[in-house]
Amino acid sequence: LKDVDNEFLRMNANVTYEFTRPGNDIQSISFYSLKNSGEIASTIEVLNNRSKLVTSDPEGIVYKYINIWVGKAGFATGANLKDAVVQFKVNNSWIGENDISPESIRLQRYDGTAWEALPTELVVNTPNYAIFRASTPGFSSFAITADKTSVNSTDTKLQATRSDQLVDPAQTESVDHVQTQPKSSNFFVPVIAVILIGMFVAGYMYRKKK
The missing domain is CATH 1.20.5 (Single alpha-helices involved in coiled-coils or other helix-helix interfaces)
Incomplete structure (x- = not known):
């Protein structure tokens, strides 16, 4: 699935691309534009499996594999933009079915050789989705993942530890x-x-x- 948005990039200004196509869990990407670059397109590709540009799987349980591209190849560099942030959502039904703690969900980026877990924060939890923001040093192949340790197993361990101490x-x-x-x-x-x-x-x- 592809979702595309176009924005006009001005020098020393914040820009936000918003995406609303059903099936795309990336809600927006934003960054600070360092140059007058004119109209630039951003493309989200929601993949069925791992990208062919990637040679390994990320750690954890994978919710979605996604490619994010800004402009043509070579555009999204430190010379043209900075402080990039990706906002995405995760369906609460998937979180419940996999017995996952929302705090363990994070966005990972493939930097060309390895996966890097990005600083990710939970923004809000709605009845249907948990909304997150992650800072990224660039745009390429991404994966939304969660830790394999479930909520119930963690709670069970905590309860066992507490009962031993009582x-x-x-x-x-x-x-x-x-x-x-x-x-x-x-x-x-x-x-x-x-x-x-x-x-x-x-x-x-x-x-x-x-």
């Missing part, structure tokens, strides 16, 4: 109860012994005087 309240209560009981038997043994010795000595002295 102490049974009943055990805590019984331990405290044992520790706070007065040691009455140990305390009165020497007291009784002193009283008995005193009585014995008093009786002995009384008899001696008699």
Whole structure:
């Protein structure tokens, strides 16, 4: 699927390309234009599989493979633009079916030799889609991916860790109860012994005087 938008690029100005064709999860791309380049087209290609320009798979679960091109070959360089941002969406049904945390979703870019995970942030979560923004140093082949660790498995690990750290309240209560009981038997043994010795000595002295 192809989606194309045309914008007029002026020197030292922000420009945004917006895409609305059904089936295209790239909502917009924006950057700061450094030159008067005239009307420039941006093209989104939503692929069925990995691009033929790519030689390896990115890490994680792949939601979509996409190519993004700005102008003709060689145009999208640091000499013509900077601060490029891609805004995209991911269907919440896919997130739910794959048991994925939205925070683990990111845009990855193939730089010609390897995949690079781009700084990606969750902008808003609507009833149907989660919307993201990612900064990119250039335009080429991309992949929207998510970590393989699911929400449920992560929660299960956390719950197991927390349960190991918890102490049974009943055990805590019984331990405290044992520790706070007065040691009455140990305390009165020497007291009784002193009283008995005193009585014995008093009786002995009384008899001696008699």
